[in-house]
Amino acid sequence: MAAMRVAVEKSPGLSAFKPLALALLLVFFLAATGYEAISSGIDYTLVIGVFATRFLGIFVEAAPFLLLGSITAGLIEAFVKADDIWRLVPRNRLAATVMGAFLGLAFPVCECGVVPVTRRLFNKGLPVSLGVAFLLGAPFMNPIVFASTYIAFGFGPVFIGRIVITILVAVTVGLVIGTFAKPSATLKPLAQEHDHSHEHQASASARAKLLHALQIASDEFFEMGRFLILGSALAALMQTLVPQESLLALGTGSVLSVLFMQVLAFILSVCSTVDSFLALAFVNTFTTGAIVSFLSFGPMVDIKSTLMFTGVFRPRIVLYLILLPFMLNLLAGVLLNLALGY
């Protein structure tokens, strides 16, 4: 493990450049929006005001979950030893991956919190297939989101479909990425560096460890928060620009509705703990398969989690992490629609 870490090539320039590039992109979008607003006679300040409300709304809703995830990540860093992970993880890859899909039951995090936690677990030597299955599965496969889905939909096709599809997709993508990609080609150096802390951890007092955990948590908030914030801004921008009504016309059809709801889940970037309540808004307009795909795909991948992925995985893997779950969820949603007779 240590040897691999040393072998990883580091590219300081590029990773420092990325957030700046994203910020520039955002400024460009804002300028374009502003220009369009002025040229079509709409009050520019009002458009900015709407953007600000949407952006702050998404941020205010998501930030507490990111904080909870960051604290979990800090506690893992301070209290979990790499040896523990090696002892607990099954040697069999399939068993390990399946375990990953269910690991959220032990670490209740949503999609804002799962990325920092996964990053820390990778840092402790977690196998890639298990980590990916955890990353994709945990935002739904945890007690909090079970509860919110149950409250919204009861114990029916949506609840069961969401569980089955999430497990299948998380395990499949975990196996694919874990089997075909080398860890060094999968993870960014940032996620692998600095595992030195546990060496002097053994002697540290519980109070010092806790302090250390909270320090890590606040670093983690900045490190992952920038992606959450840029993602919230992008999602708010899309919502301010793309007419909602024109999208809703696409609600019927066993394939198109699923496709559309997945794109919507990606754009809206709503937290997995509350997305069931949002999905309720669409049950009258959309097919059941589309609702289930919205609920399964959304927690796995959306604008803000994609940006957070780029802090952990190499660009090519990020692409796979978007496309594979998208295709698999689409397939599952369409099959569910056909089975239910839409």
Add this chain to the structure above:
Amino acid sequence: MTAIHHHDAPPQKLRIAWAKTAILLGMGAYFSWLIISGNLSNYINQRFAWLAVAGAAIFILLALVNVYSNLKRADEDCHEHFQIGWDILLIVALPLILALLIPSRSLGIEAVNGGISLSPVGVASPSAFQRDPLDRNILDWLREFDRAASPAAFDGTAADVIGFVYREPAFAEDSFMISRFTMSCCVADAFPIGMPVSAPAAPDFEAGAWVRVQGELKAADFGGNIMPVLFADSIEAVEEPRQPYLYP
């Protein structure tokens, strides 16, 4: 990013550490202000207000931990697991900057992007049907309309609703839609709904103005469809409600 890690001059490092602390404290203050001022309801469903409370508490806790370790600063190297630069600080401070520069507002008419829905969103909650007609809000009414066998089922029923005025060029001179945004979790899923209003005084009210309309429902033509239209006996300008959204 890590190349300069250990050669960074301590004062620069400390400045960044204090800037981080200030942002965390600022976030804590912002969340607390949202809760105390009631502006939180501009952004998220009140059902999830406890989240913001938890957020404020954690931000303040993390800020205090940072103050403590900035002052101690003994085990310097162990804490910085990645170098946080000014660019990251600026991005994370973005919500605070926006919150300072732009006054807190709910979504209003200018956020209507592509028309207002005449159909109810969400699953009808049973309690809505037991409400007295005069207590029904716009969402309750749309649900009622959705369930009814014919648009004429409500002819002669009195209604009393609050919302903002929405107009399209195609609307008749003496009509507008009285509208609200519904919100399930936060403004990300805010969705505008409305019901048609007809009144001789309709042109007196500007688009976007908050009004209370009292009147009687009657099936009539609106935009080429026969639907229940609220014929107003009185329209009065009102303040924006403390909870501007309707929660499905």
